[in-house]
Amino acid sequence: MAAPIRNVDLGFVADDFDPRLLTSRFFPSKVGGKPAWLSLSDLPPVLSCPTCGAPCVFLLQVYSPREEQTNTFHRTIFIFICRSPSCCAENHNGSFIVLRSQLAKENDFFSPRPPDEDHPDVEPEGSGNVGVALCVVCGSAAPKRCGKCHKLSYCSKQHQALHWKATHKKKCCKEEDDEVEIPNLLFPLAELVMEEEIQQKDAQAREKSESEKLKEYQDLLKTNTEIGAGLDKDELEKSAVSETEDDKQFAKFKARIATNPDQVLRYDRNGTPLWISASHKPQPSDIPPCSCGAPRQFEFQILPQLLGYLKVDSVGDSIDWGTLCIYTCSKSCDIGNKYQPEFLWKQDITGGNPGT
Ligand SMILES: [Zn+2]
Ligand SMILES: [Zn+2]
Numbered sequence: 001m002a003a004p005i006r007n008v009d010l011g012f013v014a015d016d017f018d019p020r021l022l023t024s025r026f027f028p029s030k031v032g033g034k035p036a037w038l039s040l041s042d043l044p045p046v047l048s049c050p051t052c053g054a055p056c057v058f059l060l061q062v063y064s065p066r067e068e069q070t071n072t073f074h075r076t077i078f079i080f081i082c083r084s085p086s087c088c089a090e091n092h093n094g095s096f097i098v099l100r101s102q103l104a105k106e107n108d109f110f111s112p113r114p115p116d117e118d119h120p121d122v123e124p125e126g127s128g129n130v131g132v133a134l135c136v137v138c139g140s141a142a143p144k145r146c147g148k149c150h151k152l153s154y155c156s157k158q159h160q161a162l163h164w165k166a167t168h169k170k171k172c173c174k175e176e177d178d179e180v181e182i183p184n185l186l187f188p189l190a191e192l193v194m195e196e197e198i199q200q201k202d203a204q205a206r207e208k209s210e211s212e213k214l215k216e217y218q219d220l221l222k223t224n225t226e227i228g229a230g231l232d233k234d235e236l237e238k239s240a241v242s243e244t245e246d247d248k249q250f251a252k253f254k255a256r257i258a259t260n261p262d263q264v265l266r267y268d269r270n271g272t273p274l275w276i277s278a279s280h281k282p283q284p285s286d287i288p289p290c291s292c293g294a295p296r297q298f299e300f301q302i303l304p305q306l307l308g309y310l311k312v313d314s315v316g317d318s319i320d321w322g323t324l325c326i327y328t329c330s331k332s333c334d335i336g337n338k339y340q341p342e343f344l345w346k347q348d349i350t351g352g353n354p355g356t
């Protein structure tokens with residue numbers, strides 16, 4: 001009997017969205033722009049790239065509450081990335097930061113009533129704002145201020161310098177709008193819409209038939225000498241051997257993705273990642289436990305399809321990945337209003353982006 005089919009949720013980038021609904025109090029899943037923080041206090045200090053130390057920028061966030069616990073009534077996983085392509089090394093996670101935030105239904109920031117999506121401009125009572133200054137460039141916690149006007153805040157010297165050059169040099173100490181988009185820094189904003197994977201049965205059947213086809217043919221050759229007489233058995237076997245384990249895994253990956261080619265994320269808590277390659281898969285000992293002592297479990301993965309949307313898949317040097325697998329505390333341990341680091345495993349196809 002076939003194993004029961006697991007339900008995986010797929011994430012898609014939606015270009016038709018209301019940006020007002022991608023703010024903190026609507027608990028969004030989204031890609032790009034600035035983070036929509038869940039806990040509005042205890043924001044993480046400067047999110048420095050573990051490799052080069054430059055400030056990372058927001059990549060995406062996934063709203064994934066866990067109903068079985070009261071302290072995870074709201075729960076969001078945030079991912080930040082260094083924009084420097086040289087930090088984004090093959091099979092190396094040193095340019096990413098993953099953070100978990102979670103809150104009970106009764107919390108310090110948001111009304112226990114669900115937000116009214118039909119009236120996004122009406123701020124309900126008990127719905128707080130971030131209590132700390134945010135960087136005007138990237139939306140992270142901002143301990144630094146412009147030394148001249150003391151009005152604008154920045155996460156880091158780097159972002160202050162970028163903003164100064166882009167606009168603030170001219171507008172400092174003037175009552176003028178200083179909103180500016182710094183080129184090639186933040187990713188384009190979009191909603192991340194989750195839908196259940198449906199055509200899984202077909203995909204599994206197809207996967208099966210791919211690998212079984214050759215075996216059936218080989219069996220046929222063995223049993224039917226009349227058909228087999230005109231064919232070179234050695235040639236056939238050689239071609240089967242030359243397909244590497246990596247090729248096979250990549251074919252499997254493509255077959256599974258093919259039924260929903262636009263998916264950018266696969267959510268399958270405590271499931272198994274869909275590996276893009278047979279190489280550089282983590283051993284259980286490669287996934288460090290949470291600081292609470294509980295093991296981390298797989299929660300979701302980001303696919304290379306997202307790179308196309310982020311407009312970073314240009315020829316030459318750019319950030320790149322095969323798949324990014326996110327592992328989080330299996331207990332979703334209590335962290336109050338704090339942001340808890342979680343773990344990311346980066347798997348690449350040797351030789352670069354598969355060009356999906
Ligand atoms: Zn870096
Ligand atoms: Zn910043």
Ligand SMILES: [Zn+2]
Nearest residue numbers: 146148149172
């Ligand atoms: Zn200023």
Ligand SMILES: [Zn+2]
Nearest residue numbers: 290292329333
């Ligand atoms: Zn934990």
